[in-house]
Amino acid sequence: MPKVGMPAIRRPQLVEATMAVIDDVGLAGASVSLISKKAGVSAGIINHYFGGKHGLMEETMRSVLRQLSSGVQQRLRLVDRSDPKGRILAIVEGNFDGNQVNSKVTKTWLAFWAHAMHEPALFRLQRVNAQRLLSHLTLELKMLMPAERAAFVAQGIAAMIDGIWLRGALNPDGIAPKSAVAAIEDYLELQLQHASNASPSYPDQQGKN
Amino acid sequence: MPKVGMPAIRRPQLVEATMAVIDDVGLAGASVSLISKKAGVSAGIINHYFGGKHGLMEETMRSVLRQLSSGVQQRLRLVDRSDPKGRILAIVEGNFDGNQVNSKVTKTWLAFWAHAMHEPALFRLQRVNAQRLLSHLTLELKMLMPAERAAFVAQGIAAMIDGIWLRGALNPDGIAPKSAVAAIEDYLELQLQHASNASPSYPDQQGKN
Amino acid sequence: MPKVGMPAIRRPQLVEATMAVIDDVGLAGASVSLISKKAGVSAGIINHYFGGKHGLMEETMRSVLRQLSSGVQQRLRLVDRSDPKGRILAIVEGNFDGNQVNSKVTKTWLAFWAHAMHEPALFRLQRVNAQRLLSHLTLELKMLMPAERAAFVAQGIAAMIDGIWLRGALNPDGIAPKSAVAAIEDYLELQLQHASNASPSYPDQQGKN
Amino acid sequence: MPKVGMPAIRRPQLVEATMAVIDDVGLAGASVSLISKKAGVSAGIINHYFGGKHGLMEETMRSVLRQLSSGVQQRLRLVDRSDPKGRILAIVEGNFDGNQVNSKVTKTWLAFWAHAMHEPALFRLQRVNAQRLLSHLTLELKMLMPAERAAFVAQGIAAMIDGIWLRGALNPDGIAPKSAVAAIEDYLELQLQHASNASPSYPDQQGKN
DNA sequence: TATGAATGAGTTTTCATTCAT
DNA sequence: AATGAATGAAAACTCATTCAT
Numbered sequence: 001m002p003k004v005g006m007p008a009i010r011r012p013q014l015v016e017a018t019m020a021v022i023d024d025v026g027l028a029g030a031s032v033s034l035i036s037k038k039a040g041v042s043a044g045i046i047n048h049y050f051g052g053k054h055g056l057m058e059e060t061m062r063s064v065l066r067q068l069s070s071g072v073q074q075r076l077r078l079v080d081r082s083d084p085k086g087r088i089l090a091i092v093e094g095n096f097d098g099n100q101v102n103s104k105v106t107k108t109w110l111a112f113w114a115h116a117m118h119e120p121a122l123f124r125l126q127r128v129n130a131q132r133l134l135s136h137l138t139l140e141l142k143m144l145m146p147a148e149r150a151a152f153v154a155q156g157i158a159a160m161i162d163g164i165w166l167r168g169a170l171n172p173d174g175i176a177p178k179s180a181v182a183a184i185e186d187y188l189e190l191q192l193q194h195a196s197n198a199s200p201s202y203p204d205q206q207g208k209n
Numbered sequence: 210m211p212k213v214g215m216p217a218i219r220r221p222q223l224v225e226a227t228m229a230v231i232d233d234v235g236l237a238g239a240s241v242s243l244i245s246k247k248a249g250v251s252a253g254i255i256n257h258y259f260g261g262k263h264g265l266m267e268e269t270m271r272s273v274l275r276q277l278s279s280g281v282q283q284r285l286r287l288v289d290r291s292d293p294k295g296r297i298l299a300i301v302e303g304n305f306d307g308n309q310v311n312s313k314v315t316k317t318w319l320a321f322w323a324h325a326m327h328e329p330a331l332f333r334l335q336r337v338n339a340q341r342l343l344s345h346l347t348l349e350l351k352m353l354m355p356a357e358r359a360a361f362v363a364q365g366i367a368a369m370i371d372g373i374w375l376r377g378a379l380n381p382d383g384i385a386p387k388s389a390v391a392a393i394e395d396y397l398e399l400q401l402q403h404a405s406n407a408s409p410s411y412p413d414q415q416g417k418n
Numbered sequence: 419m420p421k422v423g424m425p426a427i428r429r430p431q432l433v434e435a436t437m438a439v440i441d442d443v444g445l446a447g448a449s450v451s452l453i454s455k456k457a458g459v460s461a462g463i464i465n466h467y468f469g470g471k472h473g474l475m476e477e478t479m480r481s482v483l484r485q486l487s488s489g490v491q492q493r494l495r496l497v498d499r500s501d502p503k504g505r506i507l508a509i510v511e512g513n514f515d516g517n518q519v520n521s522k523v524t525k526t527w528l529a530f531w532a533h534a535m536h537e538p539a540l541f542r543l544q545r546v547n548a549q550r551l552l553s554h555l556t557l558e559l560k561m562l563m564p565a566e567r568a569a570f571v572a573q574g575i576a577a578m579i580d581g582i583w584l585r586g587a588l589n590p591d592g593i594a595p596k597s598a599v600a601a602i603e604d605y606l607e608l609q610l611q612h613a614s615n616a617s618p619s620y621p622d623q624q625g626k627n
Numbered sequence: 628m629p630k631v632g633m634p635a636i637r638r639p640q641l642v643e644a645t646m647a648v649i650d651d652v653g654l655a656g657a658s659v660s661l662i663s664k665k666a667g668v669s670a671g672i673i674n675h676y677f678g679g680k681h682g683l684m685e686e687t688m689r690s691v692l693r694q695l696s697s698g699v700q701q702r703l704r705l706v707d708r709s710d711p712k713g714r715i716l717a718i719v720e721g722n723f724d725g726n727q728v729n730s731k732v733t734k735t736w737l738a739f740w741a742h743a744m745h746e747p748a749l750f751r752l753q754r755v756n757a758q759r760l761l762s763h764l765t766l767e768l769k770m771l772m773p774a775e776r777a778a779f780v781a782q783g784i785a786a787m788i789d790g791i792w793l794r795g796a797l798n799p800d801g802i803a804p805k806s807a808v809a810a811i812e813d814y815l816e817l818q819l820q821h822a823s824n825a826s827p828s829y830p831d832q833q834g835k836n
Numbered sequence: 837t838a839t840g841a842a843t844g845a846g847t848t849t850t851c852a853t854t855c856a857t
Numbered sequence: 858a859a860t861g862a863a864t865g866a867a868a869a870c871t872c873a874t875t876c877a878t
Binding site: 579 | 750757783793817
């Protein structure tokens, strides 16, 4: 008689082990045998639950991305819809959430980004995520500046977020969330000042802060 | 006597083939046999010239980074030393040089960045490069604003450069150099205005443009 | 559950196959693929059980040496502790035990002796074995002659044993155990006579036989 | 125009290099490339002079055996034909000649002995040499004891010689010629005493010494 | 005569996957 | 559900040999 509810235990357990192994030895060195050893189960079990290594990898990447956006969602929920600047900062801060920026997550995230380039399924996943960040930012920025400018600034913020992550992967200590957020907040602030000078029809920003 | 000067032909030929294969199938799929097939030579030759796959990979990464910084160097040579803003833009433009931003180089660059996380030799290489970009930018920015602020802005610019590259890897058409440079130039411009307002002792910027 | 107890079957099976292949084609020709073919299993299994060819070779050498000393131990158990001459002959006979002297074991033994010269782990193994033979012999001879002389004679006997093995490897029919033992017994007899002449305080030998 | 007399230079040069490399890394590790590097020439040259690696190895083995028997021949020339015991000791001493017993020659000699087991040409060479030692010894011993006994003792001496060599290979300091010769001389002496007791028709030995 | 570039066969090893238990 | 024994394909690498120069 099979133990019931095993999938709910085994799947996250294996995904966790996968991240840990990728952190240890890189994506290239993350073999099924290493992952199963880390999880304390047999190698065959991966096929049982994920239909193969590929399935486990996809699930792991989904999990990484899910973790990342859940940090953003959580913080957004705390900020009023009518406070665009606050919401933008929430998005930024969510991206540098405490448990996101340690070396382990940074390396796994980067490994998947590179890997996704040649795996259509993962590529789509990654692209959707990148676009979502952009549209979230654009949506809020449109309340503070003209649409065209909003799109432009959103691209800048998104690039800075990912660039800080990317460069943070080279740092053994990971990313310092505070200075990361400060850099982007500074950028945003300048853009808002610029916007208010150029077109006085978007004065909301000053009032809100 | 054997054919002379072959190393000068074979080594770049194999490095080229390596980039092409990484572009095709990713770093994970870039086997020695695939690379040698692409180069039209036997697999054994890679050991002959690079002492193993590892040597070829390191050389390829060096080549990618070299290409990147040579674009920067070339453009810097055309700009007067007393024009910091011009030099910063030269650095930025060099990073989005025409032959840098096609999908092939972007993907190879990203693949190596991720791979370097677990290869000490490549890691050092990558880190040195990332630091060089930063110090080049800081050096010039110091002529336009206080040292502390210069370091801060340099980080911002570096992050935007790498972030645009990273996000560009998701784009099948590669990076659009013009809008990439425009985004960073805009950021720089705002920072300069801010600096001149805050401390009138760095007025050079206005005169130079 | 998988088939249990396979290691207990596979390991000796692979060691046996290794000896057979070394006998057939020599140590240099004993490839993993040949060995696994002889054992009727796949090549990969060797890594599964021995962690690589090296592990298999070490285990095989241990097995050869174990077989050799078990022959000696067996015969020693049948001889009274107070009969040094009998014990020495038991050691000698054990070294020319029936299943030791066929061409197969002789060649494997010699191949390993030569190979061990450049493999620290095997070298130690071989050296320990050579020393053990010597100390066993010395121990018994000390009851029949002065210590210094005992050490001298022990070296002689050990040399003759190994020399007969070595020269036996050149003989397609292997070693003739009887004449091998006879040659060494003759040597021992002469040494005992010499000892009893020189120092009448070691008369035990005559009484015991 | 070819340099004349090159074979007379190159062949011994390569044979020397081969022995040195076998000493360094063992027969298994002695690749053509390593040998040619040691000799300071190109790899292709070995085919030129020896028709392949095999030819070089055979020549090297011949050289080792030649060196060994030349030591014996030299010493035999100094001893009167009518002094069998002296001639036997000359043979023994020749086998432990100063330049024979260092670790380098010992290891090469042993490596070839083991290797010869599976190379008909080398096997014959080795066998002829082993037989020659035996017949030299028998020839002299026949002048001191009955033919049958002479053959028996010759086997004993030959076994001790080779046994001491074999065991000497395990000793980093090589073989101590003096104690090696002493062990065999002792054995010979006992055999001669025994022979003179058993059959007084072979009294020469005593007179000669 | 001599080189060393180049090859291709063969080696060990890794690894995802399958499967009997 | 879970194991780990077993496989076979593919990987990197080694190496004797060939050959144009």
